Amino acid sequence: MADATNEASAAAAALSELTALLSPPLCILLADWLLELSIKTVARQRVNIGSLLWRRNATAAVETNKAAIMADATNEASAAAAALSELTALLSPSSPAAPQAAEAALALSGSDSGRALLAGHPAALSALAAMAASASSGAHTALAALVNASAEPAALEPLLAAFPTLLPLLPSSGAVCGIAANLSRDERAAPRVLKAMGPGAEALLRALSAERPPAELGALLCNLSQAREGRRLLLERSG
Structure with missing residues (x-):
């Protein structure tokens, strides 16, 4: 059980470090990969009540991370679209800028x-x-x-x-x-x-x-x- 927890923790740390660098679709794919890793590592252990609870908690944590990533991606996309709209307004040949x-x-x-x-x-x-x-x-x-x-x-x-x-x-x-x-x-x-x-x-x-x-x-x-x-x-x- 300890090995499974360590693997999932390491993957979660990697996810946190890479989120800022990856495009939103890749972030979501990475979150899906972490979820799959969590499930597979738990499957290697003898199934008991404790492991089932850990699996449920790990799944919930990853789903929460995915929701946060998607929300951040939406906010970033909105900010980028707004900035591009401002840039477009400055592209008029008559604009000094x-x-x-x-x-x-x-x-x-x-x-x-x-x-x-x-x-x-x-x-x-x-x-x-x-x-x-x-x-x-x-x-x-x-x-x-x-x-x-x-x-x-x-x-x-x-x-x-x-x-x-x-x-x-x-x-x-x-x-x-x-x-x-x-x-x-x-x-x-x-x-x-x-x-x-x-x-x-x-x-x-x-x-x-x-x-x-x-x-x-x-x-x-x-x-x-x-x-x-x-x-x-x-x-x-x-x-």
């Missing part, structure tokens, strides 16, 4: 959790697209943040909606070609990205005709060729 807000968005997009947060906030992506299409000093930074965010599947819908804002930049912008390439990686998304480029994909054709096309154009063409419409466009162009 827009360049700094774009830098903050770029920094946020540099981590997995930050990209996921940004990709799940359509208003922020739309604001970044508007800034990227402007002549403001934060335009290039906003574009870089969008390139990172576009790698997230959740960014597909909001960035397709915002793509007309970026389309005029496509013939000369490697970043915009990179965004389109990221969005069109999935075979099912490729025809939608091509459609977002407008009738005849004129901007894409201008990029192909450029003296020095953006380097990212190759990846975009490769992805678009997954779609029948893309292959037809390229064949017509080469013919």
